[in-house]
Amino acid sequence: MKRSPPPPVIDAARVVAYAFVDDIPYLPVGSRVLADNAVDQAPRLAIAVSLSSPSGPLIFHCDEEWIAMGASTAESIERAKQDAECNYPGVGNRWIDTNVTVEEALAFYDSETAGLKCSFCGKRPFEVDGLIEGPRATICRGCVEEFYCDFQFDDGDVVGN
Ligand SMILES: [Zn+2]
Numbered sequence: 001m002k003r004s005p006p007p008p009v010i011d012a013a014r015v016v017a018y019a020f021v022d023d024i025p026y027l028p029v030g031s032r033v034l035a036d037n038a039v040d041q042a043p044r045l046a047i048a049v050s051l052s053s054p055s056g057p058l059i060f061h062c063d064e065e066w067i068a069m070g071a072s073t074a075e076s077i078e079r080a081k082q083d084a085e086c087n088y089p090g091v092g093n094r095w096i097d098t099n100v101t102v103e104e105a106l107a108f109y110d111s112e113t114a115g116l117k118c119s120f121c122g123k124r125p126f127e128v129d130g131l132i133e134g135p136r137a138t139i140c141r142g143c144v145e146e147f148y149c150d151f152q153f154d155d156g157d158v159v160g161n
Contacts, residue, residue, distance in 0.1 A: 006066040012126035013048035014105035019094040
């Protein structure tokens, strides 16, 4: 089976290391996989850091196309590798560092989302609760709430003219 490296970003997280584990039998130990269905054998693993928050890294359990089937969390990249070792013994010496920078990850993310951003505050989809796309502008939930509040409590004329 063809083994291609992962994209720089999976699910709005910057991939820092990856490993091919399709030939390592999965051991269901200490499973903390966050998914609707429990993930057993995964052919690919990726350790990634969320673009939106500097919290601990994620371990993505991916299919051959690097689509995340499930994810677990860890306190550090070292800890993520230790956790993966429990499920995939021997993966420890297979990790490949990507050296993807935050700038490269954001550029890739923007290309994947066609540069979608809030027209008012400039935030990207992963930074907001949801983006509403209109024919001429896109607005995030935060800006909707801000403008709504302004509208509610302004007793002057409608703003903007
Ligand atoms: Zn906004």
